[in-house]
Amino acid sequence: MSGANGNAVWETNEMMALALSHHLRDGEIGFVGVGSSGRAHELVTGLPMMATHLARGRGVDFDLQIGPLIAPDLERPPQSWFDNEIYGWTSPALIPSDVNMDGFLRGAVSVGFISGAQIDRWGNVNVSRIRGKDGSWKRLGGALALPEHCAFAGRAVLLSDLSERTFVEEVDYVTGFGHRRGETTRADLGLPGGGPALLISDLATFDFEGGEMRLAALYPGVEPAQVEERMGFSPRRAEDLAELEPPTDEERGRLASLALPALPY
Amino acid sequence: MRSKLTEIDAAIGLCGSGSSVALGGATMRRKPMALARALAVSDADRLDLWTWIGSTDVDLLIGAGKVRSVNSAYVGFGAFGLAQTSRRAFADGSVEFRDWSESSLVASFRAGAAGLPVSLTRALAGTSLAEEIAEQVDLPFGGRGLMATPAARPDVALIHAQSADELGNVRRRRPNRSDDIDHVIAASARKVIVSVEEVEDTETILANRDETLIPGNYVSAVVHAPEGALPTGCDGYYDPDLEQLAAYAEASRTPEGIAAYVEDLAGARR
Numbered sequence: 001m002s003g004a005n006g007n008a009v010w011e012t013n014e015m016m017a018l019a020l021s022h023h024l025r026d027g028e029i030g031f032v033g034v035g036s037s038g039r040a041h042e043l044v045t046g047l048p049m050m051a052t053h054l055a056r057g058r059g060v061d062f063d064l065q066i067g068p069l070i071a072p073d074l075e076r077p078p079q080s081w082f083d084n085e086i087y088g089w090t091s092p093a094l095i096p097s098d099v100n101m102d103g104f105l106r107g108a109v110s111v112g113f114i115s116g117a118q119i120d121r122w123g124n125v126n127v128s129r130i131r132g133k134d135g136s137w138k139r140l141g142g143a144l145a146l147p148e149h150c151a152f153a154g155r156a157v158l159l160s161d162l163s164e165r166t167f168v169e170e171v172d173y174v175t176g177f178g179h180r181r182g183e184t185t186r187a188d189l190g191l192p193g194g195g196p197a198l199l200i201s202d203l204a205t206f207d208f209e210g211g212e213m214r215l216a217a218l219y220p221g222v223e224p225a226q227v228e229e230r231m232g233f234s235p236r237r238a239e240d241l242a243e244l245e246p247p248t249d250e251e252r253g254r255l256a257s258l259a260l261p262a263l264p265y
Numbered sequence: 266m267r268s269k270l271t272e273i274d275a276a277i278g279l280c281g282s283g284s285s286v287a288l289g290g291a292t293m294r295r296k297p298m299a300l301a302r303a304l305a306v307s308d309a310d311r312l313d314l315w316t317w318i319g320s321t322d323v324d325l326l327i328g329a330g331k332v333r334s335v336n337s338a339y340v341g342f343g344a345f346g347l348a349q350t351s352r353r354a355f356a357d358g359s360v361e362f363r364d365w366s367e368s369s370l371v372a373s374f375r376a377g378a379a380g381l382p383v384s385l386t387r388a389l390a391g392t393s394l395a396e397e398i399a400e401q402v403d404l405p406f407g408g409r410g411l412m413a414t415p416a417a418r419p420d421v422a423l424i425h426a427q428s429a430d431e432l433g434n435v436r437r438r439r440p441n442r443s444d445d446i447d448h449v450i451a452a453s454a455r456k457v458i459v460s461v462e463e464v465e466d467t468e469t470i471l472a473n474r475d476e477t478l479i480p481g482n483y484v485s486a487v488v489h490a491p492e493g494a495l496p497t498g499c500d501g502y503y504d505p506d507l508e509q510l511a512a513y514a515e516a517s518r519t520p521e522g523i524a525a526y527v528e529d530l531a532g533a534r535r
Contacts, residue, residue, distance in 0.1 A: 035292065037341075082505060097317075097443075097444050098374075105388070137356065177391030191391065
């Protein structure tokens with residue numbers, strides 16, 4: 001998908017990566033998982049790599065880990081997204097997976113990148129089970145490390161295309177805790193991480209001011225109504241709702257130089 | 266010392282009906298598939314499975330009607346999509362799924378390995394997962410509001426490795442591209458069955474001691490099973506077999522398909 005505003009034309013993944021790149025800070029570590037498939041894989045694995053590459057182009061020293069693979073060399077990406085290739089990626093360390101989990105728990109991850117089959121107003125995320133209209137449950141894959149992203153990362157960044165099915169008033173099942181459920185807050189639960197801080201969608205970005213999802217910035221040429229009609233609830237709007245700049249030719253060139261493998265589907 | 270080299274069906278006989286069985290590997294890597302196939306056509310049933318990240322191993326055993334419950338952080342085929350036999354068993358309630366997160370399940374295996382009955386986690390606070398597997402506890406030393414979860418203490422662990430000697434010393438050789446917790450799972454289990462691509466001389470193990478992942482005194486049986494992780498991969502030997510995975514995914518799409526697949530397995534072993 002793409003959008004247009006006068007002469008400014010943008011491609012969805014480029015725009016999402018650009019928006020994300022401005023939220024990556026010097027000295028931070030981002031955690032990317034590889035357990036998802038299809039579009040979700042592109043969102044939580046591909047886009048953080050693109051955003052990291054852009055941020056580094058601006059001199060921001062942001063580093064990634066991919067599961068237990070520490071500091072993969074983005075200049076030398078793997079040939080495919082199968083895990084035997086991913087975990088063979090040029091990097092200084094592949095740490096044991098249990099030790100890798102410890103890092104999450106002690107707060108060594110600055111930013112976690114996640115997506116969800118359902119996301120609600122308070123940033124609660126469901127990747128586990130969906131309740132059908134007849135009340136029956138349908139199982140997805142499972143939690144993997146999503147609860148850890150939400151509980152322990154300095155902040156979690158949600159990456160999702162807008163749809164009424166995904167953006168729901170209340171998730172059917174809480175795989176990862178956001179900011180609030182009923183009267184229960186993160187502080188009540190003693191969750192050490194920051195929780196969802198940002199949501200990058202295909203038309204706009206959102207923040208979680210006061211813990212509640214809020215439309216924060218639109219991609220070039222997008223109207224707020226276009227965003228809201230693709231959500232199952234009406235988000236608040238920031239008073240200073242911004243319109244982001246499209247990628248420059250230089251930024252697009254830098255993204256094009258990142259030779260990520262094609263998706264296997 | 267006595268050799269632990271064992272024929273596969275004799276080794277699988279350690280998994281009795283109603284026992285808890287842990288499976289090593291993760292998603293598309295070094296799943297103990299030869300052992301799982303032998304278990305799928307064995308007499309054992311009502312198994313309680315424990316695996317960190319499950320895939321074709323869990324799905325096949327469910328398809329064979331062997332499973333009472335599954336404890337895992339995931340059951341699926343990664344980039345290859347969802348595990349359909351498991352999804353049907355969840356939907357019809359024939360198998361109980363207890364869903365964990367990755368770190369809480371690591372903690373559970375570690376607690377089992379340390380002889381403790383419970384493990385502690387903060388990862389599940391506020392989640393729906395906690396409603397099934399965790400209880401809030403107030404502990405001293407800053408431990409208010411932690412959640413207690415049951416320790417994993419499986420009766421038998423099934424691990425597929427690159428190589429071991431006949432005494433059961435498991436060697437993790439380069440290249441190592443693994444995202445698994447096999448060493449923790451092995452330590453948590455009462456008995457460990459290891460299948461290997463190659464059985465090596467003990468002299469080779471001694472000369473490469475830094476690569477020993479699981480010591481032989483943890484291991485009850487060693488099974489020589491070349492290509493024993495297929496259709497998942499085994500580093501240094503083979504990658505995941507895309508054709509076999511596609512065939513499995515197709516078979517598991519319907520109850521009839523997976524039933525025929527299991528019947529073929531049994532037939533091939535007669």
